Amino acid sequence: MKLQLNIVTPEKPVASEEVEEVTVPGINGEFGVLPQHTTFLTRLGEGPLTYRTGGKETTLRVSGGFCEVCEDRVTVLADQAVSG
Numbered sequence: 001m002k003l004q005l006n007i008v009t010p011e012k013p014v015a016s017e018e019v020e021e022v023t024v025p026g027i028n029g030e031f032g033v034l035p036q037h038t039t040f041l042t043r044l045g046e047g048p049l050t051y052r053t054g055g056k057e058t059t060l061r062v063s064g065g066f067c068e069v070c071e072d073r074v075t076v077l078a079d080q081a082v083s084g
Helices: none
Strands: 003-008 013-019 021-026 029-033 040-043 046-053 056-070 073-083
Touching: 003 021, 013 046, 013 056, 013 073, 021 056, 021 073, 046 073
Parallel strands: 003 073
Antiparallel strands: 003 013, 021 029, 021 046, 040 056, 046 056, 056 073
16 A cells, blocks of 8 residues: 655645555654555654655655545645755
């Protein structure tokens, strides 16, 4: 199973991919998401957002905004998201 990951900033869509795992900097600390995760909504903190697909890991630096986690989908509405 995979998750649909969508990362969007006010300026543009940043990523839309099927991924195996996502690690997100929440306002209360980092959290990981795998398929079939419990649904929740949280504010984003500042730090690295990492996602893995096909053995490849990608990291973005995000800050501000919100993250919605659903059973098969993660949507990140970030104030800023840059590579690295």
